[in-house]
Amino acid sequence: xxxxxxxxxxxxxxxxxxxxxxxxxxxxxxxxxxxxxxxxxxxxxxxxxxxxxxxxxxxxxxxxxxxxxxxxxxxxxxxxxxxxxxxx
Numbered sequence: 630x631x632x633x634x635x636x637x638x639x640x641x642x643x644x645x646x647x648x649x650x651x652x653x654x655x656x657x658x659x660x661x662x663x664x665x666x667x668x669x670x671x672x673x674x675x676x677x678x679x680x681x682x683x684x685x686x687x688x689x690x691x692x693x694x695x696x697x698x699x700x701x702x703x704x705x706x707x708x709x710x711x712x713x714x715x716x717x
Contacts, residue, residue, distance in 0.1 A: 633682040636713040643698060644717075645704065647682060649674045653693030653704060669693065681716040690700075 632646045645651075650664040672689035674682050689696060690708040697705055 631676045632717045638710045650698040651689035654695040
């Protein structure tokens with residue numbers, strides 16, 4: 630199965646595989662114009678024939694500054710802290 634390892638600036642890593650989900654946390658404005666954070670639609674990771682999981686990972690990260698992995702809402706990750714994504 631195709632996997633990707635995401636390295637963060639604090640030296641932590643997470644491992645993702647095909648079929649996992651990234652849930653973007655996006656910024657929205659409510660009816661009063663106040664900005665709020667909200668979960669966006671989940672992005673399922675799929676394997677690109679030439680580029681592995683990277684295209685689907687990028688689809689998710691282009692929509693947010695923070696994200697969850699799968700359905701674990703106990704940890705939110707900062708997409709701006711990613712320093713490297715490698716396929717394994």
